[in-house]
Amino acid sequence: MFIFIEKAVLGMALLRILSGCIEIxxxxxxxxxxxxxxxxxVNSSLALVGPIILILTTTIGVLGLVGSIxxxxxxxxxxxxxxILIGAMKG
Numbered sequence: 565m566f567i568f569i570e571k572a573v574l575g576m577a578l579l580r581i582l583s584g585c586i587e588i589x590x591x592x593x594x595x596x597x598x599x600x601x602x603x604x605x606v607n608s609s610l611a612l613v614g615p616i617i618l619i620l621t622t623t624i625g626v627l628g629l630v631g632s633i634x635x636x637x638x639x640x641x642x643x644x645x646x647x648i649l650i651g652a653m654k655g
Contacts, residue, residue, distance in 0.1 A: 572628025576621045583617040586610070615649055 590610050594603040622645050626638055 570628065572624050575624045579617055579621050579624070583613065586613055615652070618648070619645065 587610065590606050593606050597603060597606070622641065626641055630638070
């Protein structure tokens with residue numbers, strides 16, 4: 565039995581698996597270091613990974629939809645992602 569997986573969906577899923585592996589690795593490092601200061605440093609580095617994965621995953625998804633939705637809607641999606649990133653910024 566052959567199951568066809570769309571390339572965009574596979575790319576998005578693989579990025580999320582990578583993100584999850586990075587998160588689990590960070591948790592293991594926090595436990596290994598057993599220091600609040602070092603755990604905070606590890607956690608701060610995750611603040612870079614999350615937005616990058618969000619942008620890449622959204623980009624792959626939107627590129628997968630290019631033929632089926634209008635350019636206007638694609639612009640709204642990217643604007644929404646920008647708002648999410650701005651809202652999540654430390655200020």
